[in-house]
Amino acid sequence: MKAFGNGFVVTPWEVEGEVDYEKLLAYFGVDRITDEMLGRVERLVGDVHPFLRRQIFYAHRDFNVALDEYSSGGRFFLYTGIAPSKGPMHFGHLVPFLFTRWLQKAFNVNLYIMVPDEEKYLAKKVDSLRAVDERVADVERIISALGFDPDRTFLFRDREYIAHLYDAAVVVARRINYSVARAVFGFRGDTSIGLVFYPALQIVPTLFERSRSVIPCAIDQDPYWRIQRDIAEKIGYKKASTILSKFMPGLDGPSGKMSASKPDSTIFVTDDPETVRRKIMNAYTSGQPTVAEQREKGGNPDTCSVYKWHSLFTPDDEELVDIFSDCRAGNLLCGDCKLRLLKRVQGVLDEIRENQKNAERNLKMIKYEGELATRMWDWKFEYD
């Protein structure tokens, strides 16, 4: 793990435009994932995912406790989700799923994937439930092609699974006062009462098991889970643990974020090869104005979108360090660097496309017929 621990950080994401990730730790009151923790992960599962090594997932709440429990023979379970909105899935959605997939494999644990097929409608981001349903179908197809363990994964849509969720949502909702929800979620007078209730539903999967839930998500999502942590033990469950990532960098500049609303900032899973190529070849780099200058002075990977994407999708540390050094030294030109990234990105897309051949079967497993799914269709929340 040469890429960290020696002061040399190959993923210089610390300041994104206005974002100072060091300050965010204090702001959200969460802990940095330390080298010691990474060493522990490696001893436990023999491997550390690049997203961890590179401090893309860089902070946490109680992940050390989850590891303690795991070390002494207990288990945690994973929980993530995606709320279908207007656009198709893009790489900003994919990153947490890819990381979650690794976590599931490495720790051999259950994973619950919530597809809230009402949230964006209640948030007035989508105009009809029918439009949501169409997006849900796309999202499910892609998730089913990511290779989650078919017997340890349960994917559910809120509206389809609500009969199982509602008892627990009621118990949770009673314990969340409007003023708290307003403070955390920024509700206003024109917020729909459906969206006000929604956080209760989002908490329910953390109660699917008596063991600890571990939730990989972006750092700005942490407050949502603080509500869970205020409630869980009072109703006989464990506080959720979070593993928190930085914001996914866009292709369009040093302060950009991947976003569906800026189609050139990211790659959609549905983009055809020509579009993918165009987006990557047009991506922002912080090289020199001319090839000659680039050869002479070298580039600036620290502020380069393409390099940031390499840090996501070039898993081999030595290769990444080489890219960094070669760029700095003026030996790697932006065009070549982009072509190397293109190959990586196409690799991710090819795998998904390939897996989609079995998507229908996989989807059936993680929704209804796999071991965990079967059990969850019998699950009932136990209340007092």
Place this chain on the structure above:
Amino acid sequence: MKAFGNGFVVTPWEVEGEVDYEKLLAYFGVDRITDEMLGRVERLVGDVHPFLRRQIFYAHRDFNVALDEYSSGGRFFLYTGIAPSKGPMHFGHLVPFLFTRWLQKAFNVNLYIMVPDEEKYLAKKVDSLRAVDERVADVERIISALGFDPDRTFLFRDREYIAHLYDAAVVVARRINYSVARAVFGFRGDTSIGLVFYPALQIVPTLFERSRSVIPCAIDQDPYWRIQRDIAEKIGYKKASTILSKFMPGLDGPSGKMSASKPDSTIFVTDDPETVRRKIMNAYTSGQPTVAEQREKGGNPDTCSVYKWHSLFTPDDEELVDIFSDCRAGNLLCGDCKLRLLKRVQGVLDEIRENQKNAERNLKMIKYEGELATRMWDWKFEYD
């Protein structure tokens, strides 16, 4: 119908303590049920229930429109409910159910009975869902003994039926902003987000059919339904009609209201005969201090709790007029008057007790196996 239309109102409930029912009409912006409307009801169904004749249900919204639609071959449907809370059912709950039963029989229409087995828990009036469940069982047993049409009645608990309700609740909830809900329901910062969402669920049964819902309820409940009326037509349904009652008078004085929190103000369906007798014999009357004075000066039925209860449970108008006149004239003493009321009240209770023999079968019908219930377990909200 000699009891109204000639200026002689035998149920002098117009001013209850602070309540001026005439002013409430203006306050809520609802219409009085006119003699003309009562005449129309009589022509349509051959009968007018005493609660209507006596202006206990005295106001409405669009009930005339529901009658128009009925007259031209359409149908409305009835919707009522009861939220199980701490105490057992009492006569304050019974009155609207008895009236609804008559409406169902008279108009031969479908009736939906919602048992929100989360509302009082979310409102923090009950401390556990388990406690609610126990109350639900009692409430269901009593409702099933009231003699609703087994094939035209559907009784459901929210938490059991939620899979069918949720799609529609989401569509409704999106259209209710928090500020509106706060204004109507008086939500505050310490209101649970579950209670904030609940009004959306309560509106759903008005969307069970494309025809108009008619909701018998107390006049202070009308604002809840105004939200429905703001939304319904925008999503392709009809505005709910309400038939609005005055507040049920307690046994304990001229300004009292029946209330579970004052056990002597009302009769619980579970009260044993001795308790019933005691409560009625101890009820407030506005007679004279001595028998001699009562014979000489007469009593004051206008402000007498026992007389008000007679107006609820002595259905024959001539008999009621006789009680009124005999009291006024000093010919009917309070003790005798109470004994007559006791007989009436016991009659209602005896009927329920008698019917409870078949309650299990009846309950199965209105919950699962009757014609309407069977259909409703296949019902799905159609959304855009």
